[in-house]
Amino acid sequence: MGRRILFITTDQQRFDSLGCNGGTIARTPNIDALARNGINYTRAHPQNVVCMPSRSTMVTGQHPSTHGVWMNGVPLSPDAPSIAATLRSAGYKTALVGKAHFEPLLDPFQLFAETRMAANNVFTEMYTLPDGTMVPHRGFDHMEFATHGAQGSVHYAQWIRQNHPEAIGQFFTVLDHELEVSAVGGGDTNAPQVKFNEVHREWYHTDWVADRTMAWLDSLDVNDDWFCWMSFPDPHHPWDPPKSELGRVNWRDLDLPEGYPTDATMRENILAQKPAHWAKWYDGSFVSNYEAPLHWVPATLTPDQVREVNAMTHIENELIDEAIGRVLKMIETKGWTSDVDIVFTTDHGEFQGDFGLLFKGPYHVDSLMRLPMIWKPAPSANVTPAVVTAPVGLVSLAATFASIAGLPTPDYVEAPALPLSDADAQTRGFERVLTEWDSILFEKIIGSRTIHRDGWTCTQMLPGTLHDGTEGELYDHANDPLQHVNLWNDSKHKAIRDDLLADLRSAMPKQVLPLRPVDAPV
Amino acid sequence: MGSIRRSQHIKCTPEKAWEIIGDPSRLHEWFPIVSCRVEGAKRWIHLANGLVFEEDIVLVDNSMRRFQYTIVNNPIVTQHLGTVDVIDDGRGECIAIYSTDMKPNVLALGIGAAANHGLTKVKKILEGTL
Known part of the structure; x- marks a missing residue:
């Protein structure tokens, strides 16, 4: 028997949402305990700030330029490397329960296999490797999918349809009649993608993901080694947690987020310092990507809407924490706790009102890039708890899982296993973390490359619809933690900017061309 | 308008490719659908998920080797024109091109994915590698 791995992800969760990271609203005692007894990474970045590329990085250990999922809607190749397949080859039982999204929804x-599995209500699909070997899709013995509601071809939607059909209409309808992300508002403030959802808490996807995770774990022999990816769809929009839970956080009691400039002129002045796509999204004149509602104008966002979206998010985060607590309890009753490593993180962040914005897009600031990431090594490994401030990325997860299993670093990964301390990070060269953006949605083209190093975030915009390649962003986190002051064109900071750009060009993997086709908007 | 174009070079004569690509009733042999039915200038295609699309056949031009169709009576699709061309590459082989222009825009991407899948399959059929 070796060390088992419980990999927990959420979707679109901010660093500051957790108590262990300074959050003061959502109660997250189970995740906080993981941080207290494990390693809490305080500067973890995704390699892309939307779901499919970011999740593909988690499973492959590669940057988007290498794995080829360069924007949402581009499927990860079925023969892409997978840490689940590597672990399975080493004898691990493997499962992914919840949101996968390596393939279009x-x-x-x-x-795509994810759609077919759910449509046929099966939990694996065999794939033939070039050498004729048959393996389960992406190396998972069991895949059981959920996404943000009761629609679409996922197992959770099938389950709702079969067992609680009356609940289907209670969820927010994510797409509008044009199949665009819906801008419909609801709740008390008419905030976009908010809805009072009458679904029973026990039927909501957060609890379902925990229930199905426990069902799979319960199917294992107590002596099995296992890798289980428990992937919650929340707190990603729509913000429609069960109405029964709304009493947990009253939006009227919330302060506005520190990152939300209450004065409209101040907001617009901050955005005006940034490359053009920021202000043009804010005023509704240029929606570059599918991840935000096409027919919603951020400039119309009100302070009360910001409060209500934040309250809904806090509620969803509490439900996730409680669901995690149930799974950890079950692991304890199985007698596995001393040999289970737990890794908790998310795929990307969310504006939640910062800069007067919601949702996400080609905006490389902490709102979307600074992620919660916690690794609680198995107690049997005797690893000293730590806080790691060095920059790390989701790209290190695959190597981390291999190291937990006692396997050599797979040759396909592009980053080493996560450091155990800042001293370890320094010894092993964790100096920088990279993030990419590319999107071509019909005639709108946006691209950028970002490096975070030494407390600076530097983004170069690539030539596209709005940019000629000379634009960018440079933020000094020590003096400007909210990234309100863009120093890109400040002559006093030209040396650090140029040094970061040189480092970025040197460290960024060469993009695999031609780009794979976009097969769906998401 | 959502506009996509997918293409495949196929190692066979344009005439041979057109025999299958230009026949509206043989779509299910290469495109990722379950079945199709043609009655006059109408076609119905059945998807694996149970959806049925009703289509008007707009053009079957055997001399230009162009097929065009439009999705009709659909609660979601408000505008659509699909075009499939088989073009002589000048070396005795051909290029098959599948284009779609439609609203809702984003649905064009899904049809593009299906077209890519279909063109890859028809290439294998015609080149005998399936």
Whole structure:
């Protein structure tokens, strides 16, 4: 028997949402305990700030330029490397329960395995490798999918349809009649993608993901080694937690987030310092990507809407924490606790009102890039708890899982296993973390490359619809933690900017071309 | 308008490719659908997820080797024109091109994915590598 691995992810969760990271609203005692007894990474970045590329980085240990999922809607190749397959080859039982999203969710022709598995209500699909070997899709013995509601071809939607059909209409309808991300508002403030959801808490996808995770764990022999990815769809929009839970956080009691400039002129002045796509999204004149509602104008966002979205998010985060607590309790009753490593993180962040914005897009600031990431090594490994401030990325997860299993670092990964302390990070060269953005949605083209190093975030915009390649962003986190002051064109900071750009060009993997086709908007 | 174009070079004569690509009733042999039915200038295609699309056949031009169709009576699709061309590459082989222009825009991406899948399959059929 070796060390088992429980990999917990959420979707679109901010660093500051957790008590262990300074959050003061949502009660997250189970995750906080993981941080207290493990390693809390306080500067963890995704390699892309939307779901499919970021999740593909988690499973492959590669940057988007290498794994080829350069924007949402581009499927990860079925023969892409997978840490689950590596672990399975070493004898691990493997599962992914919840949101996968390595392949498009909008798949009317059932071209992709995730859609087909759910449509056929099966939990694996065999894939033939070039050498003729048959392996389960992406190396998972069991895949059981959920996403943000009761629609679409995922197992959770099938379960709701079969067992609680009356609940289907209670969830927010994510897409509008044009199949665009819906801008419909609700709740008390008419905030976009907010809805009072009458679904029973026990039927909501957060609890379902925990229930199905426990069912799979319960199917194992007590002596099995296992890798289980428990992937919660929340707190990603829509913000429609069960109405029964709304009493947990009253939006009227919330202060506005520190990152939300209450004065409209101040907001606009901050955005005006940034490359053009920021202000043009804010005023509704240029929506570059599918991840935000096409027909919603951020400039219309009110302070009360910011409060209500934040309250809904805090509630969803509490439900996730409680669901995690149930799974950890079950692991304890199985007698596994001393040999289980637990890794908790998310795929990207969310504005939640910062800069007067919601949702996400090609905006490389802490709102979207600074992630919660915690690794609680198995107690049997005797690792000293630590806080790691060095920059790390989701790209290190695959190597980390291999190291937990006692396997050599897979040759396909592009980053080493996570450091155990800042001293370890320094010894092993964790100096920088990279993030990429590319999107081509019909005629709108945006691209950027970002490096975070030495307390600076530097982003170069690539030539595209709005930019000629000379624009960028430079933020000094020590003096400007909210990234309100763009120093890109400040002559006093030209040396650090140029040094960061040189480092970025040197460290960024060469993009694999040609770009794979976009097969869906998401 | 959502506009996509997918293409494949196929190692066979344009005439041979057109025999299958230009026949509206043989779509299910290469495109990722379950079945199709043609009655006059109408076609119905059945997807694996149970959806049925009703289509008007706009053009079957055997001399230009162009097929065009439009999705009709659909609660979601408000505008659509699909075009499939088989073009002589000048070396005795051909290029098959599948284009779609439609609203809702984003649905064009899904049809593009299906077209890519279909063109890859028809290439294998015609080149005998399936």
